[in-house]
Amino acid sequence: MLLLPNSVVFPVSFLAVLAAGGVATTVNPSSSPKEIAAQARATGASLVLASRDGARKLLSPLAAPVVLVPEILDLSVGAAAEDEDQRAFAEFRALLDDDSESAEIATVVGQDDAAAILFSSGTTGRSKGVVLTHRNLIAMVELFVRFEASQYARGARENVYLAALPMFHVYGLSLFAVGLLSLGTTVVVMRRFDVREAVRAIGRYRVTHLPLVPPIMAAMGGGRRPSAAGGGGLPGAGLLRRRADKGHAHPRIPSGLPPSRFHSGLWHDRIYCRWNSRFQH
Numbered sequence: 001m002l003l004l005p006n007s008v009v010f011p012v013s014f015l016a017v018l019a020a021g022g023v024a025t026t027v028n029p030s031s032s033p034k035e036i037a038a039q040a041r042a043t044g045a046s047l048v049l050a051s052r053d054g055a056r057k058l059l060s061p062l063a064a065p066v067v068l069v070p071e072i073l074d075l076s077v078g079a080a081a082e083d084e085d086q087r088a089f090a091e092f093r094a095l096l097d098d099d100s101e102s103a104e105i106a107t108v109v110g111q112d113d114a115a116a117i118l119f120s121s122g123t124t125g126r127s128k129g130v131v132l133t134h135r136n137l138i139a140m141v142e143l144f145v146r147f148e149a150s151q152y153a154r155g156a157r158e159n160v161y162l163a164a165l166p167m168f169h170v171y172g173l174s175l176f177a178v179g180l181l182s183l184g185t186t187v188v189v190m191r192r193f194d195v196r197e198a199v200r201a202i203g204r205y206r207v208t209h210l211p212l213v214p215p216i217m218a219a220m221g222g223g224r225r226p227s228a229a230g231g232g233g234l235p236g237a238g239l240l241r242r243r244a245d246k247g248h249a250h251p252r253i254p255s256g257l258p259p260s261r262f263h264s265g266l267w268h269d270r271i272y273c274r275w276n277s278r279f280q281h
Contacts, residue, residue: 001045003054021107026168111135145179156183
């Protein structure tokens with residue numbers, strides 16, 4: 001069970017579980033202790049990889065052992081670190097540092113074997129678990145990520161994505177933790193979305209792609225939705241445009257997006273908006 005926020009260690013932990021032949025179940029870090037315990041029971045979790053904040057939410061006694069995972073991966077610090085703050089992660093670092101032959105796990109995994117169990121948010125009732133097979137993950141990489149990469153003139157290795165969406169969710173998991181890594185794309189990770197930090201990251205790391213959901217789009221535009229009358233544009237977009245005036249390379253927000261039919265967007269030199277089941281710009 002992965003009880004982790006967005007971090008560079010999330011993909012490492014997820015892929016390590018799969019490589020060992022295990023099944024990973026991801027948990028929303030904002031879940032309550034009772035919700036976390038219920039998911040652990042439902043999946044029969046045999047190991048918990050948790051951040052410090054996540055570990056505090058674990059109800060005791062928990063049948064599964066818990067390994068604390070750092071949110072920042074400093075490869076210069078080994079498992080035998082003397083710093084008290086780093087010693088808490090000694091077990092996780094020992095796993096990373098183990099390059100012995102015994103660390104190689106001879107596990108045969110088929111495409112139809114379970115790879116992950118993701119749970120719904122429970123907004124329409126009780127949260128339910130959905131099993132993803134290795135075949136499902138492969139299909140998501142091939143049909144979604146590789147198709148997406150083929151739509152642009154630049155190579156995938158030249159792209160820089162800002163990961164503001166949660167990796168415990170199927171979209172963030174398939175895109176940031178699996179798909180983009182297979183393409184060699186650079187991913188800038190945000191622990192949680194913050195509009196000003198996102199704007200700074202776009203300029204600092206020359207972000208070319210920013211997958212969005214409507215609430216984040218509204219926040220990037222100044223916290224208000226476009227006028228229902230149409231043609232109102234996105235208020236507050238000047239925050240991004242001012243950075244362009246100062247020489248920062250990032251996309252600009254166009255005005256006049258159809259507000260009532262706006263579903264999602266992707267930043268790539270401009271914003272692509274989907275409405276009427278078609279991509280237009």
